[in-house]
Amino acid sequence: MSINALGTIIRIFGIFFSLLIFWYILVNISYILICVLFSIEFSFQISLLLFSFIIIYRMFYPKNVFI
Amino acid sequence: MKLANPGAGLPNIERLLIKNILVPAVRIIFTWDIALLYLKKEVSLIKKLVQNLPKELHQKQIIIDRTFAIEEDTRQFSVNMVLEHLTIAGGLVYKVIDTLSKEKEIQREIKIEAVKPKENKQNQLDEFLNFYENYFAYIKNHPKNQSKIKKKHPWFIEFNNYDWSIFMFMHTFIHRRQIEAIIKKLKESK
Numbered sequence: 469m470s471i472n473a474l475g476t477i478i479r480i481f482g483i484f485f486s487l488l489i490f491w492y493i494l495v496n497i498s499y500i501l502i503c504v505l506f507s508i509e510f511s512f513q514i515s516l517l518l519f520s521f522i523i524i525y526r527m528f529y530p531k532n533v534f535i
Numbered sequence: 536m537k538l539a540n541p542g543a544g545l546p547n548i549e550r551l552l553i554k555n556i557l558v559p560a561v562r563i564i565f566t567w568d569i570a571l572l573y574l575k576k577e578v579s580l581i582k583k584l585v586q587n588l589p590k591e592l593h594q595k596q597i598i599i600d601r602t603f604a605i606e607e608d609t610r611q612f613s614v615n616m617v618l619e620h621l622t623i624a625g626g627l628v629y630k631v632i633d634t635l636s637k638e639k640e641i642q643r644e645i646k647i648e649a650v651k652p653k654e655n656k657q658n659q660l661d662e663f664l665n666f667y668e669n670y671f672a673y674i675k676n677h678p679k680n681q682s683k684i685k686k687k688h689p690w691f692i693e694f695n696n697y698d699w700s701i702f703m704f705m706h707t708f709i710h711r712r713q714i715e716a717i718i719k720k721l722k723e724s725k
Contacts, residue, residue, distance in 0.1 A: 473601065530681045
């Protein structure tokens with residue numbers, strides 16, 4: 469495999485990682501807002517759980533990504 | 536050096552990796568707007584790369600190592616041939632997105648050989664930039680619906696209009712990397 473090909477694969481994973489962070493931040497902004505509005509304590513586990521839920525949700529809506 | 540014929544496809548491992556891992560992953564993490572934003576960045580990078588290359592090298596063909604997700608025969612492309620390919624293939628993707636968005640079937644089979652560059656002409660960058668400006672305007676005003684009707688990519692699976700819009704970014708990105716490889720090789724051969 470050429471260095472260019474390897475660099476392309478690394479960049480693809482870089483794009484994926486940056487977009488996962490983007491979605492995580494988006495979920496957390498909503499979660500923090502809810503915490504502030506309803507005086508709920510912020511929990512890192514719940515933020516991860518919400519993020520996982522959003523990712524699973526996006527696997528099937530607006531379309532099933534596996535078909 | 537004898538290269539494989541156009542339409543020979545990708546090595547199986549690469550094709551399966553893209554089909555089974557990358558395609559589902561991009562469908563989850565991208566949106567129409569993210570794909571458009573990333574595509575704009577790619578086009579701007581390509582514009583800079585080509586404008587910084589002396590004009591006499593734009594049409595010069597040189598053999599490079601095979602880059603990721605690119606067919607063997609494209610290893611001998613010039614920078615202008617890559618731009619021509621992006622313009623031809625992009626035009627086809629544009630039509631596919633538009634037709635699928637109207638929930639109309641596309642009867643004609645998509646063939647890789649049909650989107651290969653034919654001319655290697657001068658000033659390909661202007662044509663390339665004009666096409667992408669039209670495409671950006673089209674996607675900006677697109678209703679961003681997910682079509683039920685799909686059209687199969689010859690190497691992968693059936694794509695709906697949204698999948699094709701992400702493909703447009705991934706395809707341009709892959710070929711931007713090819714342009715970088717060509718420019719690097721051109722500089723080394725000086």
